Amino acid sequence: MVQSLQLGGASNKDSSNKRLNRVPIIVAIALTVLFLGVISYGLSSRGFYFQGADGIGQASNASASTYADQLKRGVKDAIIGDPEQTQIYQPGPVSNRQGEKPQQTAETEKTERARNKPGLEPEEEWLARLGREQKEQFLRERHRQQMASLQAKAAALDSPLAVDVSLKGLTAADTTQANSQSAKTPGGASDLYAAAMQSGLSGQNGDPNMQSAKDSFFNQDIKDLGYLPNKVVPQLSRYELKRGSVIPATLITGISSDLPGRITAQTSQNVYDSAPGHQLLVPQGAKLFGRYDHK
Template sequence: SQLEPEAEWKARLKREQDEQVIRETQRQRMASLQARATALDSPLKVDVSEIQKNASESRTDTRQPLNAATNSASDLYAAAMKSGLLGQNVDQNGQTSKEDFFNQDIKDLGYLPNQVVPQLSPYELKRGSVIPATMITGLNSDLPGRISAQVSQNVYDSATGYRLLIPQGAKLFGRYDSKVSFGQERVLVVWTDLIFPNGSTLQIGGMSGTDAEGYGGFKDKVDRHLWRTFGSAALVAIIGTGIDMSMPESSTLARQDTASDAARRNFAESFGRVAEQTISKTLNVQPTIRIRPGYKFNILVDQDIVFPQPYRN
């Protein structure tokens, strides 16, 4: 085959380049329209002038290869989508902060800063262990107070599980919190002293009590005082109705109130204010949580406990 003349070959190459420039211009116009539509749909104002400026600068260079032109159009559309979506709260559930909390201890790769610490004694009760117990006294959250309980099962060392450290029947002494908010069903309990049957005592600081399933706090009986609350509301309504009925009826005729009308009005208003203020206080009463004697629970050991020797009576 004969080679094409050089002039025809250059003309055909020029036509191909012109067609490529036309296609690229059309893609950029479409991307600009999509970017403007995305910005208009955004709940916040999005400035696309910078995107259009970059697009106009890219049109000045008409000798870019075809793949570079395609990437420019796709990058323009991606930037527009990013500008539109960043104006919205796409992380409504705060998943990013949750991931940061979960991974805050493993951001730096490498060795653990802590090393394995051997046990100090063969008679140790490690943190994470539980001490089963049963309530001796009851608990009422209306007032703070002290409570006592009794260990219901033998507790052995954490390493072997054969050395008796806390015998069944040991006494526990603790306290509970009476600050109960509206809707609360559990009361916070901490245990401070462990008294062995042989008379020795161990102060355990303030280890928390959990129910038999491991949930924090104790839950047994909850009194929300519904009768008192709704009864007070009904009494307020009745008093308000009585006050309205006792007030003198207004008349369209111009007349002055008599002395009895004025006295009756002042008495009704004063009595109504005092009654409503007194009864409204009962509407804010906190619920009462009661833990009955015999309630079974566990003490969660949160510090390693070292005993001098196995328990001997």
């Protein structure tokens, strides 16, 4: 019984070994088939190549009688042929040409007149157009002057000082009235030239910024009889600073207008009284407020 069991176990081992040995056999068969396939493919491809080579050899065995014709294909023969006949120009009779020339000149003159005729305008339309242009220029100039006068009046009213604008308004009204009258009665070229020259001279010699009015406004309290409006009075207090004393100060606000305005400064040194000069009246760093003018 024991021996039979051992023999059965040995037979099972042999069968397992046989199954394992089939794998390399299958691999060898596959490699052989692949090798044979590669060889057959190479032989078939070389067979096609040899067939093509045979065709080239057959073409090379052709006769050389037509080789010269192949070389000169597309090249003309170097033979000078007969000259070609050209048509000779024959002028027409002189009488016909002279008869056609006046007709052509007359036609060209007619076409030129027809072209130039619409471009010209009658003298009446030209004068009317010039009149409209002059009137338009006059209206624009009057509008510009009116706007300038309104701006100047607004600036004068915004000034911190009282400015009399009644005279300016009267002059503006007079100028507008004179301009309207001159527009109603148009003159010749000489009148326009004289008016332009007069306006140019008045602009050069006139006073566009009204400096004389500003001077009179600034000196209105001392211009009568050459005397000061107030008399000299005795000292009222020990702490006095007379008019004309120097106060060292640094300007804080800027001056950027031609019209009178207000100004602010700050003292840079101590200021003492005018009589003995021992009493401190304005300490350093105090602010000063005042007014300024164009001068």
